[in-house]
Amino acid sequence: MRILAADQFQLKREVEYGTPEQNEAVRQIVAAVQKEGDAALLRYTEQFDGVRLEAGSLRVPEEEIQAAYDRVDSDFLIAIREAAVNIRAFHEKQMRKSWMDLQPDGSMLGQIMRPLKRVGLYVPGGKAAYPSSVLMNVIPAQVAGVPEIVMVTPPSTGGKEGIDPYILVTAAEAGVKEMYRVGGAQAVAALAYGTSSIPPVDKICGPGNIYVALAKRLVFGAVNIDSIAGPSEIIVLADDSADPSYVAADLLSQAEHDEMASAILVTPSQKLAEAVASEVEKQLAELPREAIARRSIDDYGAILTVGSIEEGIAVVNRLAPEHLEVMTEDPMRYLGMIENAGAIFLGPYSSEPVGDYFAGPNHIIPTNGTARFSSPVNVDDFLKKSSLIYYSKEALMASGEKIITLARHEGLEGHARAVEIRLEREGGKGK
Ligand SMILES: NC(=O)c1ccc[n+]([C@@H]2O[C@H](COP(=O)([O-])OP(=O)(O)OC[C@H]3O[C@@H](n4cnc5c(N)ncnc54)[C@H](O)[C@@H]3O)[C@@H](O)[C@H]2O)c1
Ligand SMILES: N[C@H](CO)Cc1c[nH]c[nH+]1
Numbered sequence: 001m002r003i004l005a006a007d008q009f010q011l012k013r014e015v016e017y018g019t020p021e022q023n024e025a026v027r028q029i030v031a032a033v034q035k036e037g038d039a040a041l042l043r044y045t046e047q048f049d050g051v052r053l054e055a056g057s058l059r060v061p062e063e064e065i066q067a068a069y070d071r072v073d074s075d076f077l078i079a080i081r082e083a084a085v086n087i088r089a090f091h092e093k094q095m096r097k098s099w100m101d102l103q104p105d106g107s108m109l110g111q112i113m114r115p116l117k118r119v120g121l122y123v124p125g126g127k128a129a130y131p132s133s134v135l136m137n138v139i140p141a142q143v144a145g146v147p148e149i150v151m152v153t154p155p156s157t158g159g160k161e162g163i164d165p166y167i168l169v170t171a172a173e174a175g176v177k178e179m180y181r182v183g184g185a186q187a188v189a190a191l192a193y194g195t196s197s198i199p200p201v202d203k204i205c206g207p208g209n210i211y212v213a214l215a216k217r218l219v220f221g222a223v224n225i226d227s228i229a230g231p232s233e234i235i236v237l238a239d240d241s242a243d244p245s246y247v248a249a250d251l252l253s254q255a256e257h258d259e260m261a262s263a264i265l266v267t268p269s270q271k272l273a274e275a276v277a278s279e280v281e282k283q284l285a286e287l288p289r290e291a292i293a294r295r296s297i298d299d300y301g302a303i304l305t306v307g308s309i310e311e312g313i314a315v316v317n318r319l320a321p322e323h324l325e326v327m328t329e330d331p332m333r334y335l336g337m338i339e340n341a342g343a344i345f346l347g348p349y350s351s352e353p354v355g356d357y358f359a360g361p362n363h364i365i366p367t368n369g370t371a372r373f374s375s376p377v378n379v380d381d382f383l384k385k386s387s388l389i390y391y392s393k394e395a396l397m398a399s400g401e402k403i404i405t406l407a408r409h410e411g412l413e414g415h416a417r418a419v420e421i422r423l424e425r426e427g428g429k430g431k
């Protein structure tokens with residue numbers, strides 16, 4: 001793993017925006033789905049997932065979901081059920097209520113929270129299947145009260161049977177009833193614009209590779225999206241107190257997701273930098289997904305040396321990683337200085353996979369610097385707000401003149417008159 005001074009490091013642009021070829025591919029896929037609907041979905045599923053589907057078979061039937069239970073082991077079921085309990089408990093704390101404030105003059109102001117009606121949840125399943133992402137998508141939507149939850153996932157990891165059975169069982173456990181075997185940019189386009197098999201949704205949430213991330217960005221506006229949750233990222237901020245083998249293992253935990261994943265160590269310790277570089281080599285050679293992780297580490301990974309932990313935090317805030325691990329003596333000390341990071345893991349035992357699978361916080365987290373302004377998927381993603389205004393006669397008579405003044409300053413006479421007509425008629429003013 002290359003070791004370089006932090007000020008010599010520039011994250012590759014394609015992590016942020018995709019290559020021109022990837023952008024063009026996504027544009028074409030989205031346009032084809034808009035034009036041809038299901039026919040395009042079947043074509044791309046064969047091309048990218050190697051699965052030839054019959055027309056009308058995009059929706060996963062109930063029997064297939066039930067049959068998947070015979071193909072998963074009980075250890076998995078026990079673990080996923082306990083993870084679901086933790087994830088639900090965490091997200092229930094996020095739920096916000098509608099509120100109404102009665103004023104002394106009889107007026108009332110408030111905010112009504114309503115769940116979105118129909119959401120589309122993307123569960124990745126290209127190079128690996130992600131049952132954990134089913135829970136991270138579905139549970140906050142359920143806590144918000146969304147009545148129509150639709151899941152899409154590519155049928156590439158489940159062999160000739162199509163979808164990975166662990167995804168199907170997790171979705172069934174979570175109570176998902178509507179699932180489609182389609183992934184990538186084509187699935188995002190189908191959810192956004194609808195096809196004859198897949199009615200459109202109001203919002204698309206969920207993580208995915210660069211094609212999924214670019215497609216979400218492209219359809220934003222026709223539908224809402226959660227964030228750009230693309231190829232995974234981790235920064236470990238560590239000093240001499242960190243165990244190099246833990247640091248290397250955690251870097252590789254994210255590098256193995258995708259060739260475009262990014263794993264970076266930021267440290268003021270040359271000794272740790274060298275020890276981690278050699279640990280990464282050692283551990284990489286033992287990883288089943290060595291080829292993917294090696295490309296990620298070579299192309300997007302780095303060990304960045306800085307003068308101090310405080311300087312390291314400035315680098316972190318600039319890169320705004322999806323995940324940040326702080327493995328320093330007294331990690332709590334630095335918490336107040338960390339401004340941009342999707343999820344912050346503190347201390348040597350909060351290894352990133354603890355958050356990926358089990359602790360409860362959401363693992364669908366903004367990438368490519370967008371943690372500057374976006375958040376992990378949360379219950380608010382599935383709620384919308386309506387403001388409520390009830391002005392009493394007394395309140396309007398008391399503030400009407402000020403409203404008229406503001407309207408006339410904007411040159412909007414119609415606005416002014418809408419208030420003035422009431423003041424004239426009922427407030428004993430004017431004509
Ligand atoms: N940020 C997060 O919150 C988060 C969480 C979990 C996973 N992830 C990321 O999700 C991704 C999962 O990726 P994956 O590939 O395993 O599954 P995926 O489901 O995201 O993507 C698979 C799909 O990509 C499309 N695709 C692949 N190659 C293509 C090409 N050349 N042209 C057009 N489309 C193509 C295909 O349609 C395929 O079905 C990883 O990048 C991982 O890091 C991110
Ligand atoms: N680390 C991923 C988010 O970038 C989430 C995940 C799911 N499974 C394993 N990891």
Ligand SMILES: [Zn+2]
Pocket residue numbers: 232253254257353356
């Ligand atoms: Zn992960």
